[in-house]
Amino acid sequence: xxxxxxxxxxxxxxxxxxxxxxxxxxxxxxxxxxxxxxxxxxxxxxxxxxxxxxxxxxxxxxxxxxxxxxxxxxxxxxxxxxxxxxxxxxxxxxxxxxxxxxxxxxxxxxxxxxxxxxxxxxxxxxxxxxxxxxxxxxxxxxxxxxxxxxxxxxxxxxxxxxxxxxxxxxxxxxxxxxxxxxxxxxxxxxxxxxxxxxxxxxxxxxxxxxxxxxxxxxxxxxxxxxxxxxxxxxxxxxxxxxxxxxxxxxxxxxxxxxxxxxxxxxxxxxxxxxxxxxxxxxxxxxxx
Numbered sequence: 580x581x582x583x584x585x586x587x588x589x590x591x592x593x594x595x596x597x598x599x600x601x602x603x604x605x606x607x608x609x610x611x612x613x614x615x616x617x618x619x620x621x622x623x624x625x626x627x628x629x630x631x632x633x634x635x636x637x638x639x640x641x642x643x644x645x646x647x648x649x650x651x652x653x654x655x656x657x658x659x660x661x662x663x664x665x666x667x668x669x670x671x672x673x674x675x676x677x678x679x680x681x682x683x684x685x686x687x688x689x690x691x692x693x694x695x696x697x698x699x700x701x702x703x704x705x706x707x708x709x710x711x712x713x714x715x716x717x718x719x720x721x722x723x724x725x726x727x728x729x730x731x732x733x734x735x736x737x738x739x740x741x742x743x744x745x746x747x748x749x750x751x752x753x754x755x756x757x758x759x760x761x762x763x764x765x766x767x768x769x770x771x772x773x774x775x776x777x778x779x780x781x782x783x784x785x786x787x788x789x790x791x792x793x794x795x796x797x798x799x800x801x802x803x804x805x806x807x808x809x810x811x812x813x814x815x816x817x818x819x820x821x822x823x824x825x826x827x828x829x830x831x832x833x834x835x836x837x838x839x840x841x842x843x844x845x846x847x848x849x850x851x852x853x854x855x856x857x858x859x860x861x862x863x864x865x866x867x
Contacts, residue, residue, distance in 0.1 A: 685719025
């Protein structure tokens, strides 16, 4: 029988209230409660080790438990979530956009088989994670997150990526698999990976990768202003990876979206290949 919690999508509660309501622990991304026969799933966007992403308005790709080393489907609540189709446990999803504020998204179900991705762990080492496609069910599926929360998340991610060392940034972009298709869909709104965008910015060294001219102006942080461009658009199956992204001045970026000339695409592919071939770290060259 479904646990009657009285919440509707969009309701925000504290962690203490959540634990009291669902009779679960106050910590962890997945919290099993035997007393309410529920599994509370928390997608915390204020932390960056697990990059959960919405791929449609009611479908999220959620990263399983385990911060170090390869994840296992037999590990604790990964196993519980995997077996929710048969074990009778009801999973409920919350998101955290602001510290301490738990936004209820609704009851969810496993919408397909979990799939593997390569991502860095807390130490920056490559490892295999399990990603669970979770779909919101019922009336809560129509809820839309307020734009200001999405904007704050994107801004937080950009600031976080900007302060990563070259070594840590390298680990994030090289070991992360963000290729759409066959279970690896890109994010719903085409949101750029903050790390991929930051990598492209650093790799360009302030020079447009199409016209080879210095950025026309600096942003408020006195950094050369360039825009991230996906050579093959995300909506056309392109990947949010360094192999498909370049940094362009606003004029060239507009040119690509208006004309998309074949000779320009060829040049950008060569530039993206350079992005993948080398990255200077502490004065040395690391080959991918």
